[in-house]
Amino acid sequence: MFQPVADGLKMLIKEDIVPRAADRGAHFLAPLLVVTPTVLAYAVLPMGRGMSAVDMEAGLLFFLAVGGLKEFGFLLAGWSSRNKYALLGALRALAQMISYEAPLVLAVVPVVMVAGTLSLAQIVELQGFGESGALAHWMAFTPWGAVGFVLFMIAATAESNRSPFDMPEGESEIIAGPMVEYSGFKYALFYLGEYMGLFAVSGLGATLFLGGWQAPVRFLAWFPSWGWFFLKLLFCLGLFIWLRATLPRLRVDQLMGLAWKFLLPMTLINLVGAGLWRWTEGAPAWYWEAARWAIGLGLPILGWRALSAAVFRPRRRRRVYRFAE
Amino acid sequence: MTTTVFWILGAASLAGALGLTLVRRPMYAALSLIVTFGCLGLIYLGLGAEFLGLAQVMVYAGAVAILIVFAVMLTGNREPDAKNVFGRPAAWGAGAAALAGGGALLGALAGAAFRDRPPAEVSAPPAVLGKALMTEYAVPLLVLATLLTAALVGAVLIASMGPGGEKRPEREI
Numbered sequence: 414m415f416q417p418v419a420d421g422l423k424m425l426i427k428e429d430i431v432p433r434a435a436d437r438g439a440h441f442l443a444p445l446l447v448v449t450p451t452v453l454a455y456a457v458l459p460m461g462r463g464m465s466a467v468d469m470e471a472g473l474l475f476f477l478a479v480g481g482l483k484e485f486g487f488l489l490a491g492w493s494s495r496n497k498y499a500l501l502g503a504l505r506a507l508a509q510m511i512s513y514e515a516p517l518v519l520a521v522v523p524v525v526m527v528a529g530t531l532s533l534a535q536i537v538e539l540q541g542f543g544e545s546g547a548l549a550h551w552m553a554f555t556p557w558g559a560v561g562f563v564l565f566m567i568a569a570t571a572e573s574n575r576s577p578f579d580m581p582e583g584e585s586e587i588i589a590g591p592m593v594e595y596s597g598f599k600y601a602l603f604y605l606g607e608y609m610g611l612f613a614v615s616g617l618g619a620t621l622f623l624g625g626w627q628a629p630v631r632f633l634a635w636f637p638s639w640g641w642f643f644l645k646l647l648f649c650l651g652l653f654i655w656l657r658a659t660l661p662r663l664r665v666d667q668l669m670g671l672a673w674k675f676l677l678p679m680t681l682i683n684l685v686g687a688g689l690w691r692w693t694e695g696a697p698a699w700y701w702e703a704a705r706w707a708i709g710l711g712l713p714i715l716g717w718r719a720l721s722a723a724v725f726r727p728r729r730r731r732r733v734y735r736f737a738e
Numbered sequence: 739m740t741t742t743v744f745w746i747l748g749a750a751s752l753a754g755a756l757g758l759t760l761v762r763r764p765m766y767a768a769l770s771l772i773v774t775f776g777c778l779g780l781i782y783l784g785l786g787a788e789f790l791g792l793a794q795v796m797v798y799a800g801a802v803a804i805l806i807v808f809a810v811m812l813t814g815n816r817e818p819d820a821k822n823v824f825g826r827p828a829a830w831g832a833g834a835a836a837l838a839g840g841g842a843l844l845g846a847l848a849g850a851a852f853r854d855r856p857p858a859e860v861s862a863p864p865a866v867l868g869k870a871l872m873t874e875y876a877v878p879l880l881v882l883a884t885l886l887t888a889a890l891v892g893a894v895l896i897a898s899m900g901p902g903g904e905k906r907p908e909r910e911i
Contacts, residue, residue: 439765471864474792478779481800485772488804492765507804514801531789531864 427597432495439493444595444602446486450479451606454613459534461626461639472533473525476617477518480572483606484510490591490603503591505665509571509578512672517568519680520561523687524552524621533617537625542634549631551624556709557687562622564680566652569614571672573607575653577660578668615649616642623648674724682716743784751777768807775799789864 431440457472459465469475484507491503528536540551552558571578592603619625623645626638663671686709693705750773757770775798782791871879 436765439769442769469788471788471792474789474796478792478796478800481796482772482776484800484804485768488807489765489769507808511801511804529865 421601424601425598429597429599436493436495439489441599443486443490443493443591444599444606446489447483447606448602448609450482450486451609451613453479454610455616457533458613458616458620459537459625460616460642461637463534464626464639465534468534469532471531473521473531473536473621476533476613477514477521480610480614481514483610486606487591490595494591494595499591506574506591509574509668509672512669513568513571513578513676516564516672516676516680517572519677519684520565520568521621522680523557523561523684526684526687527552527691533620533625537620537627540624541627542631549624549627549629551622551627551629553622553624555690556706556713557683557690558622560679560683560686560713562618564676564683565618565622566649568672568676569618570653570656571668573610573614575607575611576657577662579662611650611653612646615646615653618649619645670724675720678720679713679716683713686712744781747777747781747784751781764807768803771806772799772803775803789867 431437454476456466457469457475459468465472487506487510488503491499491501491506494500524536525531528539530536530539540549542549548554553562592600595603619642624641625645626642628634628636628641689712690705690709693701754770754772754774754777758767758774761767761770776795779791779794779799782794785791
């Protein structure tokens with residue numbers, strides 16, 4: 414039962430090895446640059462009714478901004494180690510994180526557009542029950558919200574370098590990427606950064622799309638707000654772990670193709686869908702509402718079919734492999 | 739924002755800018771550039787412009803600094819020809835850009851009225867900024883976008899050149 418504690422302690426007191434050729438200052442700085450932004454990101458997450466450390470006017474932007482700072486830590490780690498595999502891994506990590514930041518941000522934009530605010534606390538407030546109605550107004554209960562949640566989760570998986578997008582680590586190809594030359598406390602910091610980042614981004618997904626601390630139906634509202642938040646957090650984490658256990662790792666070119674040829678256009682289509690949804694609000698009759706749902710569901714499905722037909726078409730020519738002779 | 743915080747942040751951003759120009763290793767230069775951008779963002783935050791400050795951190799410290807490192811790596815470290823700097827078209831371009839930038843900065847500074855203390859409360863909500871960008875400042879925004887596109891085309895051109903300046907042969911990947 415205390416095994417994790419013992420493991421953690423062992424990590425902290427292990428010998429810290431720095432390669433002789435490494436750039437010592439940068440080698441020391443890199444893990445800190447990875448962990449600090451991740452911890453900062455928690456400041457703006459509302460974990461319950463009125464339970465956010467800092468209620469910022471632009472909280473969502475703060476979350477994304479500190480997330481972007483993490484990338485340089487990986488580059489610094491790979492460069493300062495003076496190791497081919499480390500640099501290769503760092504370049505992979507950078508290319509991946511920069512590419513997937515675009516769909517991540519664009520998947521979030523519809524929420525901001527509909528909510529009309531960048532404050533996470535206000536976004537959660539808007540997903541409550543309103544004046545009447547038994548069902549909460551979660552963003553994920555609308556067609557664009559459901560699609561946006563899926564897109565967000567895919568981009569977030571890649572952004573936090575999780576399997577199936579864990580090319581930067583790639584044990585079987587480049588050993589452990591930027592972390593090759595790290596040991597002891599610093600290695601533990603990288604791992605801490607990865608898992609805390611996972612928790613943070615799950616919390617953001619729950620906040621933006623799954624109603625944050627709001628209960629789904631009115632008769633369950635007696636359950637404490639922080640309880641709801643943590644249940645949703647567990648749900649998102651479970652999704653991540655399920656994905657890791659299910660899917661094999663992608664190739665690098667597949668990864669880039671997925672980001673630029675599929676996810677980015679899909680998020681743009683979703684943005685249009687959210688705009689239409691917002692524009693046609695206030696239904697005068699039931700058929701109007703039905704048409705709204707049909708358009709809202711049809712647009713992303715059509716986009717998905719068209720894009721996958723265009724991008725993931727099976728190659729006609731057989732792939733020819735050349736081996737070293 | 740208290741004056742002490744301002745002085746600390748200002749000194750740190752100046753130190754970062756100096757480090758950027760004086761340090762020889764591109765990675766350290768990028769690190770000091772990030773320090774400068776981050777401190778500028780913090781100054782905006784302290785002045786009450788939350789959106790602007792966070793956008794500064796996200797776009798410049800998060801993405802632009804790293805893209806600059808990428809650009810340095812992709813173009814290869816060609817040593818500049820120290821003997822004849824003015825014979826190179828790049829030097830003329832850089833000189834012209836520096837003159838134009840410095841001139842614009844001087845003009846802006848000469849026209850600005852410095853007050854002893856900043857206005858008490860500045861508020862720049864994102865909605866106001868967005869509306870201003872799309873209506874009043876639409877033309878400058880478009881001009882900037884054109885400039886960035888031109889820079890992108892130039893970057894592709896430079897990246898497609900070999901170390902000696904000749905065009906790289908097309909390769910099968």
